[in-house]
Amino acid sequence: MTPSLPTLTPRPVLSTSPDLAALAVDLIRKAGCEYGDIRLCTYRSQRLYARDRSLSNLSDNVSSGFGVRVLLDGAWGFAASHRISATEIERLVSLAVDIARASRLSQRERVQLVPVDAYQATFKTPIAIDPFEVPIAQKAELLLGLNEQLLAYGNRGIKKANSYLSFTREDKLFASTVGSVIEQTVYRSYPGFGCTAVANGDSQNRNYERPPLNVGYEHVDSADLLAQVERVAEEAIEKVHAPKGPQGIRSTLILKPSHLWLTIHESVGHPTELDRVYGYEANFAGTSFATTDQLGKLQYAADCVNFKADRTQPGGRSTVGFDDEGVPAQDWYVVKDGRLVDYLTDRETAFKLGRGSSNGCAYADSWSSVPMVRIPNLGLEPGPEGGSHTATLAEMIADTESGILIDGIGSFSIDQQRRNFQFGGDAFWQIEKGKIVGMLKDVTYHAMTTDFWNRVDAVGPASERLLCGTNMCGKGEPMQIAQMTHAAVPARVRDIQIGGAPTNG
Template sequence: MVQAPAPTTTTDLATLVIDLIRQAGCEYGDVRFCTYRNQNLSARDRSLTQLSDNVSSGFGVRVLLDGAWGFAASPHKNPAEVTRIVALAVEMAKGSRLSQRTRVQLTPVAAYRDTYITPIEIDPFSVPITEKADLLLNINQQLLGYGERGIKKVFSYLRFTREDKTFASTEGSLIQQTIYRSYPGMGCTAVANGDAQSRSYERPPLNIGYEHVNATDLLSQVERVAEEAIAKVNAPKGPSGIRGTLILQPTNLWLTIHESVGHPTELDRVYGYEANFAGTSFATTDKLGKLQYAAPWVNFKADRTQPGGRGTMGYDDEGTKSQDWYLVKDGMLVDYLTDRETAYRLGRDSSNGSAYADSWSSVPMVRIPNLGLEPGPDGGSHTATLEEMIADTEDGILIDGIGSYSIDQQRRNFQFGGDAFWKVEKGKVVGMLKDVTYHSMTTDFWNRIDAIGPASELQQCGTNMCGKGEPMQIAQMTHACVPVRVRDIQLGGAS
C-alpha cells in the first residue's frame, strides 16, 4: 500500500485544517495562512535613522463549537503543527462555552474560490534600498537649506507593506490575496520667538506600488512646506472661546470622519463588545433609520472596492466579498459596519465584509473599511468649490492637515486641531494662524455643514495606523472626501 504524501503547500495545509475542523464536529471554522512584509525607512536631518525590513509568517485557526469561539495560532506551518493548533482551538472553544451566556450565530456567506492582487506598476520591494535612502536624504537636505530662516529639524519617511493571505473555511471558500501598500511623507519644524511649529506633507497611504513615491512631486513640495512652517511659527494664535466658520480641507476632514463616523458605526462597539480606546458608541441600534446624523445633503459611504483605497481588498478576513454601502444616507443613519456575528444579531441576512485581523496571530474583528464623504452633486444647492467657499466666507478659518485630537468614550463629543491654519476675511485668505482647535458634538458638527466640494476636489486621505482592541490591532483605511464648510463651531476653549 502506497502512503499518500504529507501536505506541503499552503493549499494542502489549509485543506487539512478544514478537514480536521469538520472531524471535530464544529459548526464552522476557518484558517488564514499569512505572510506580512513591512519595510520602513526614516531619515532625520542628515541621517538615516530607521531601516527595517521584517517578515512575519504563520497561520491562525478559528472554530465555532456549540456556539462558542475558539482560536489558536502558530508560526510553524507543517501537518503536525496544523493538527495540534486545530485541537487547541477546539479546546479553547470548549472552555469559552463554559462562561458564555448567548450562543454565537453567523449570517450565511457564499463560498468563493478566487485570487485577488492589488494592481501595481512597480513592486516597491524591487526598488533598491540605496535609491530610497538617497531620496529621503535629498528631501531633508533641501529642507535644511532653510535653516537660516528658522527650520531646525526635518524628517522624511517611506513605508511599504505586502500581505499574502490564504483563507479557507468550512463554507467551501479558498481565497488567495496579495495586498501592496505604499506611503511616503516628510515634514519640518521651525523655531522662532521662543516657539516651535511644524508643517508636514504626505502622499496619502494607499494600496499602490512604488509609483506612488513620486520623487518629483515630493521634492516640489519642499519649498512650500518650509515656507509654511516659517510663516506658522511667526503667526498669531487662532481665536479661542468663540464660535466661528471653518473651511476644512480633505487632509483635515478625514480624521474627523474616521473618529466621529467610522468608529461609532462599528457594530461591535455599538453592542459593547469593544470598549478599548474610547470604545462603545452613541449610535445605538434603536437610532437606526431615525437619527439625523448629518445635514440632509451629507452622505457617507463605506467601500472596500475603491481603487487604491488603503482598506481595499477582494474579501474580508471571513471570506465575505468586498462591497460598498451607505452608513449615512441623506443625513440619516442607515447602516453599520458588520462582521458575520454582529450582522446576525442585527437581523441582517449577510455581513457587509468589515472583518479584519492585522496578523496571522490575531482574531478578526470589525474594522472600518474605506469610508468616505460623497462629493456634492453637480449643480447642487450646497455644492461649492473650495475657491467658492472661501469667496463666500466673511470671516472664517481654513484648515489643512491633522493635529491633536480627542473624543469621548461614546464618540459624541470631540476636539480636533490641524497642521496649518489660515484666516479668511471678506472672501480672501489673508494670513496664517497657529494653535487652532475646534470642538463639537458629533451630530451637531455634521448637521452644521452648509457647503460640500464637488467630485473634482475629491482626495483619498486616510491612515495606516488605526488602533483598536486589547491586545491592540492595527488597521488602515482611506477616507476619501472633499472640502466642506461648517458654520457656528466652537473654537479653542469654552466661551
C-alpha cells in the same frame, strides 16, 4: 555612505499552504464544529525614516504563520502558530476546539453567523512597481535629498527635517468549512516629509504626505515630493511667526480633505462599528452613541452629507477582494442624506442586527490575531453637480465673511462614546470678507458629533475629491493596527466652537 540591508526572502507559505488548509478544514469538520476557518499568512513590512542628514531608522521585517478559528456549540475558539506544518495544524485545531469548549462555559448567548457563499478566488493589488524591488540606496537618497532641501532654509528658521517611506505586502490564504479557498496579495505604500521652524521661543511643524494607499512604488512620485519642499518650508516659517488662533469664539470652518479624513474616522467610522455599538469592543476607545434603536432615525448630519463605505475603491487602504471571513468586498451607505442607515459589520454582528449578510468588515492585522470589525474605506461623498449645497473650495472661501481654513491633521481627542470631540490641524489660515488674509497657529475646534455634522452647509464637487487616510488605526486589547482610506471633498461647517470649552448652541 547609504546603509544597506540583506535581501529578505519570505517563507513560501502560500506555495505549500493549500494542502495544509484543506487538512485544517477537514479536521475542523470532523470535530463537529458549526464553522471554522484558517488563515495562512506572510507579512512583509519595510520602513525608512530620515532625520536631518541621517537615516535614523531602517527596518525590513517578515512574519509568517497561521491562525485557526472554530465555532463550536455557539462559542469561538482561536489558536495561532508560526510553525507551519501538518503536525502543528493538527495540534492547533485541537487547541482551538478545546478553547471553544471552555469559552462556552461562561458565554451568555450563542454566537450565530449570517450565511456566506463559497468562493474560490484570487485577488492582487494592481501595481506598476514592486516597492520591495527598488534598492534601499535609491530610497534613502530620496529621503536625505528631501531633508537637505528643507534644511537649506536653516537661516530662516527651519531647524529640523524628517522624511519617511513605508511599504507593506500581505500574502494570505483563507480557507473555511463553507468551502471557500481565497488567495490575496495586498501591497501598500506611503511616503511623506515634514519640517520644524523655530523662532521667538516657539516651534511649529508643517508636513506633507502622499496619502497611504494600496499601490506600488509608483505612488512615491519623487518629482511631486520635491516640488512640495519650498511650499512646506515657507508655510512652516510663516506659521511660527503667525498669531495664535482665537479662543472661546464660534466661527465658520472650511476643512480640506487632508484634515477632514481624521474627523470622519473618529466621529463617523468608529461610532458605526457594530461590535463597538453592541459593547463587544470597549477596552480601547470605548463604545458608541449610535445605538441600533436609532438606525434609520438618527439625523447624523445635514441633508447634504453622505458617508459611503467602499472596500472596492481603487487604491483604498482597506481595499481587498474579500475580508477575513471570506465575505466579498462591497460598497454601501452608512449615512444617506444625513440619516444613519447602516453599520460596519462582520458575520456575527450582522446576524445580531437581523441582517441576512455581512458587509465584509472583518479584518485581522496578523496571522496571530482574531478578526474583528474594522472601519473600511469610508468617505464623504461629493455634492451633486449644480446642487444647492455644492461649492468648490474657492467658492466656499469667497462666500465666507469670517472663518478659518484648516489643512492637515494635528492633535485630537474624543470621548468614550464618540460624542464630544476636539481636533487641531497642521496649518490654519484666517478668512476675512471672502479672502485668506494670513496664517494662524495653535487652533483647535470642539463640538458634539451630530451637532458638528448637522452644521455642514457646503460640500465640494467630485473634482476636488482626495483619497486621504491612515495606516495606524488602533483597536482592541491587545491592540490591532488596521488601515483605511477616508476619501473626502472640502466641507464648510458653520458656527463651531474655536478654542476653550465647548458651549451650547
